[in-house]
Amino acid sequence: xxxxxxxxxxxxxxxxxxxxxxxxxxxxxxxxxxxxxxxxxxxxxxxxxxxxxxxxxxxxxxxxxxxxxxxxxxxxxxxxxxxxxxxxxxxxxxxxxxxxxxxxxxxxxxxxxxxxxxxxxxxxxxxxxxxxxx
Amino acid sequence: xxxxxxxxxxxxxxxxxxxxxxxxxxxxxxxxxxxxxxxxxxxxxxxxxxxxxxxxxxxxxxxxxxxxxxxxxxxxxxxxxxxxxxxxxxxxxxxxxxxxxxxxxxxxxxxxxxxxxxxxxxxxxxxxx
Numbered sequence: 001x002x003x004x005x006x007x008x009x010x011x012x013x014x015x016x017x018x019x020x021x022x023x024x025x026x027x028x029x030x031x032x033x034x035x036x037x038x039x040x041x042x043x044x045x046x047x048x049x050x051x052x053x054x055x056x057x058x059x060x061x062x063x064x065x066x067x068x069x070x071x072x073x074x075x076x077x078x079x080x081x082x083x084x085x086x087x088x089x090x091x092x093x094x095x096x097x098x099x100x101x102x103x104x105x106x107x108x109x110x111x112x113x114x115x116x117x118x119x120x121x122x123x124x125x126x127x128x129x130x131x132x133x134x
Numbered sequence: 135x136x137x138x139x140x141x142x143x144x145x146x147x148x149x150x151x152x153x154x155x156x157x158x159x160x161x162x163x164x165x166x167x168x169x170x171x172x173x174x175x176x177x178x179x180x181x182x183x184x185x186x187x188x189x190x191x192x193x194x195x196x197x198x199x200x201x202x203x204x205x206x207x208x209x210x211x212x213x214x215x216x217x218x219x220x221x222x223x224x225x226x227x228x229x230x231x232x233x234x235x236x237x238x239x240x241x242x243x244x245x246x247x248x249x250x251x252x253x254x255x256x257x258x259x260x261x262x263x
Contacts, residue, residue: 008197021154021188039188039219043227046190050157094228104191108227 005030005065008053011049011078015037016026020049024076029039029061031072032134041074044112047105048078048128056080056126064112066131073133075115085120092118138163140170146178146247152185169236179204180249182240184215185247194229201234210250211235214243216238 010016011126024045047059047130052059066073073107085091092110106128111129112129120126122125136159141148147170149163154232167179181197183189187195201211214234235250237243 014158018154018156025187025216036219036222039223040226043188043190043223046188046192047227050190050192104228108191108229111226111228112223 001066001067004067006063009061010058010060010078014050014053017049017053019123020054021046023063024062024074024085027065027074028050028068028132031074031132033074037088037134038057038134040112041076041130044109044130046077046134047109048130049104051126051128052078052080056082058082059125068133073114073127073132076128079107081125081129084124084126085118085124086122088118088120100123137166140166142170142174142176145174145176145251146244147176147181148180148182149175150182150185154179155193157192160193162195163202164203167200168207169205171207177209177251179209179211179242180240180243180247181211181213182215182243183213183220184217184239186217186220188214189216189220189229191223191227194224194227194231197234201222205233208254210247212237212243212246212250214238214240217256 001021011020021042023129026040028041057080059078062077063074065076090096092106095103095108109130114133115131117129137150138151147167197213204211214237216236235246237246
């Protein structure tokens with residue numbers, strides 16, 4: 001699997017969340033995703049960027065355009081150095097929230113992606129990686 | 135600060151969201167619309183989201199909250215113009231917009247608002263036909 005393009009952007013404000021949406025839209029166009037797939041990955045990115053901002057106290061997004069054989073994909077890695085998640089299984093449950101949201105961020109982002117991985121520990125921040133393939 | 139304009143047409147408020155909203159702007163729209171319902175005695179609220187490329191859980195919650203607050207203030211809310219890709223994504227995201235009525239476009243939205251207002255019946259005499 002080859003990384004053909006890479007970029008890292010900060011997520012420090014709700015304006016950055018908007019910028020993340022626009023950036024991911026542009027990259028998913030370059031990957032040749034269908035309109036529905038573009039919408040799914042941009043929506044997932046919006047959820048995760050907001051999590052990074054609100055729960056992680058800010059962080060960054062690393063974008064990678066991938067090529068694997070003939071497949072093109074977009075991988076997004078959201079990282080923060082916030083308080084971390086003590087119970088990941090619970091955080092993944094639909095409807096579970098520690099904030100005042102709907103608890104759809106993580107579970108929804110997973111459903112909207114082809115690949116999903118999360119790494120977190122209390123005091124050690126959170127990293128969520130999603131990928132969508134054409 | 136930028137705001138999303140709210141137009142009044144007869145007893146309805148019309149909003150067309152034309153920008154990619156950051157969360158504060160979405161929250162401000164919720165406040166503005168709720169205040170405007172009371173100020174103008176509006177019976178219907180139509181929100182056009184045809185320009186929105188995505189609706190995530192935060193925006194979905196905002197639309198839900200607007201509809202819920204409007205209902206408490208005796209107004210009906212109809213969301214119009216949702217793009218097909220947005221609808222597909224919302225279902226997969228798991229966001230059920232219960233309590234929000236939708237219509238395909240502005241024309242149908244206005245007709246639906248009219249019908250919902252008429253169905254709700256006239257209260258104690260201060261309603262126009």
